[in-house]
Amino acid sequence: MNYGYIRGSTGDIDKENQRKTISAIAKKRGLKINFIEDTVSSGKSFEQRQISTLIEQARKDDLILVAELSRFARDTEETLKIGRLALEKGINLEILNPSIRFDNSIATKAIITVMGLSSEMERYFIKSRTRISLQHRKELIKKNGFFRNKDGEKVYQLGAKKGKKQTLKLEPKKEIIYDYLSKGLSKVSICKLLSNEKDGKISRGALDRFLKRFPFDGQKILFK
Template sequence: MANYGYLRVSTDQQDVLNQKHGVLEYANKNGFAGMTFIEDNVSGKKPWQDRELGRVLLEQTIEGDTLVVSEVSRLARSTLQVLEILKHCSERLINLHIAKNNMRFDDSMQSRITATVLGMAAEIEREFISSRTKEALAARKAAGVKLGRPQGKAEKLKLDVFKDEIQKYLNLGLSKAAIAKIVGCPATTLYDYCRIRKMKKK
């Protein structure tokens, strides 16, 4: 059985080295020999199926293989994508280990039950996103707002793609620091974003 270590490569070389160190340290403690590293150079916002991680999981891994990642935020930038990856690994019987959190999803009954619940959560989240999008578009259309690409250059922030997700977690009472970890950005960035967009718990 093959053992894989996943690294999401960024411009910060030290961050990549820290990821690799965390994966190797965990692998040594758990007896995973001969690690093959998967390096992703594209943004975690891109669908996981279109990244190197997706290619390996969909085309290369087989039942019983092991994938180790330094922390859950490295898998993807959105909760939905993370849930989809966990569900895929469970269905393919690929053992997924998250080193920093000391979490493992293997072929045990408990892991299968957890992965099933996460898969259901992903489906529910997908439906919510679809429903919210349709409702928002219908409301804007009813209000006479012209849909489509706006004229001129609109101000867009990096975290706008997670705006609904951030608002949802704020409403649930999560701290901004916790939300920053979920969407994969520094806490200071999230604080600034919420201030600029005037976002708070509703």
């Protein structure tokens, strides 16, 4: 049996392009293709996507054609994982762009070795970037007493202390916030009023986090 695996959201024009790419190769080789469509996001794990079901159901010597590597797996490690599963079952797996084949050839063994090394390098670089980022934030806290997150908010410590909730940025302004809320001001207006040169821009997310911990009910303040 010959399969063509294509993935994309419903109505995605790229799905049709994938189908055309696979169909063109199949026509040249004289193959009849059974297409398997997947609409699950690539952000989902391999086990949650149709490719997992296809690998499980396919039999020895079956062929699976994939048009694009980016539509097939999230990263090198996952590509390697799926490729090895196919090899264990004797399934021929071929990615057309870039050209990668998982079969019983010597070339496949070389690809697996290289991809395995690449996967290790990816993990190393991710860990390295994380370590450097944490070190930089620690230095900023030591020097300035805080660092700014991606929302521009000041963060005064890394993580929350065990057994204790991290102090929210807006807690010192709680009485002002409650006063604004009691007057019927919108969250957008409150954020604008709270923003200043010292504290920077107050995001809607910061206000939502504050109100989640300290809900406001009319004139009454409820603490969790």
